[in-house]
Amino acid sequence: MTEGAFEPDWFSRPGETVSSLMSRRGLSAMDLAERLGCGREKVRGLLTGLTAIDDDLANGLAEAVGGTPAFWRKRQATYERCLARAADSVPAETASHWLMQIPLSGMASSGWIERPPGRPQALRSCLAYFGVTGPDEWRRRYAEVAADVAFRTSPTFESSLGPLSAWLRQAEIEASMMSCATWDRDALEASLGRLRKLTLLREPSKFLPRLRSICAEAGVAVVVLRAPQGCRASGATRFVSPDRAMVVLSFRHLSEDHFWFTFFHEVGHLLLHGRSATFVDVEAAATDEREREANAFAATTLIPAARQGEMATLGARSQRVLRFAASVGISPGIVVGQMQHQALLGPANLNFLKRRYAWEDIDAALA
Template sequence: MSQLRDIISGAGAIDSAAADVISSAVGGSPTFWKTRQEKYEEALARAVASVSDDDANVWFDHIPAPDAKPKGRVNAGNRSSELEKRLAFFGVSTLGSWHARYGRDRRETRFRTSFAYTSHEGATSMWLRQGEVEASLRETREWNPDRLRERLNEIRSLSRISKPTRFLKLLTALLAEAGVALVVVRAPSGCRASGASRLIAPDKAMVLVSFRYRKDDHFWFTLFHELGHLLLHGATPFVDDEETNQKDDPCEREANDFAQSMIVPENRIAELESLRPDEDTIRRFAVSLGVSTGLILGQLQHRGLVPHGKLEKLRRTWTWDQIEAAA
């Protein structure tokens, strides 16, 4: 699996042993796969040679990749190898094709962030690409929105489970039945994204989460928000950064409304807003809805009915050790 991951991410090559395995798994002779590797390397070399100095500066200044050197450590001697790492990792041949898939061009990807080019865009694109690589390795059924809708109540009920090692496995399996690969990738330095959703193949959708803040209400709201994008917006690519206010974006409003309805149905909103802000009342209401108390606390705080920082024992906060063990 690690060798396959390296091949997909551009960090590894199809050698004789890998060619034998791929041939047995998907067909084609080992010679065919080794020839494809040779042609890929030739095409990559041509792509590297065609990168202008201006475009190279953009790659080095803004777009990192695993094991790539930062701008200050790039010189004439390693320029080609550093460009090769970035082109291979993102699976593109030009800066333009990178921008079409990972950049802030809203014709392709909708970011809840500033539309100006910023330094964290490259970090976010690396996070996205890491998610795509992992998602491509996951086995799922064919993407089916109706099948996902059928599983929403069961997905929602998993919020009551406290440990990520228990609920993530169940959640991943439920989403895979609907053709959605759930991937957890911790955001690298500079990336402020909480979640993303997109089709990575015509028959496979991806939901990528970063566990930003490590709190249960934030995780589940992010998950429901991304599922809302998949169901409401034709699996159009989205990257969501909760730090940015995009109240004027109708798609974000719709995804937020979807996530809120997953936590508290419309016919229970009045009851939520009239709750007495104490632990026992909130616990009883959460039990009646079949969700965790943290989700109800989050909704009350969002509405200004409970001050931030109060009743925090109702909210679960996980450590990175717990998250990474589950992921």
């Protein structure tokens, strides 16, 4: 480094510049992949930092989004230098403690990071993945997502934060790859009827693409992402930019009643609470007022308030549940789930009416 040269103590991925230029030009991830003559996975790697910008990619980016090949080569070199300096500044003991909290093996097997050959490279991979300069910044950023104080101070919080943060970060990356309109609260509210009708569809291949498309029209990127081991989240909501919201769903429990309640719970946060915070639906967390409001929103969206009293009289009689579900235009399994949640049914009653999902079908629906 020459005397007087400025070397920041932070770094940003070249992919952040690429993403900004994509937004400015109205390009989707698929548009960029087509311009670069590559697959979507390479674009994801570029945006996340997994794929380094070599000469060929520098030339392609100059044509696709602007800048010069020299600019992109310098951007990559600066990033690598700043990342290495950030890693070198983390004390070995601090790095070791942090990496023990991160689900490195699961992240690597899922393709979220490269499988690190050793601890120094693992540290660099995690700093790059989370976009932080060290464990303290990571903790400040992600500890705040668990807005529930009881969960934050529970004995399991520290061990849960690593998997939860990895899941949320990957969801942010996936959301950035999706094409969405600008956030429009009124459009989302107006789409509730169409979204509710999707609960009648049995196969993920039928309802997931439609659900994502309807939400994208309102500026909401819906990400379906299996949670890593140790992450107990069913769903989360946050704004990933001023004009884009994200709903991430883990399909925890793989049952329709749980999935649809979680989805409308997250939609409730968007409609009722807007940009106020990140909300993570973790079963062990105690509920605050906003969580109760989102629960009530989901419950009355699925079963209208005017029909809740009638639902309480159905009992464990499958034919009555089937008729009631048909009359309110919703899946019988969701009615069963709501009755169980309200202790109107035992947890083992009428579960045969619930539809169950398999990950191979979910993955195929998202392909």
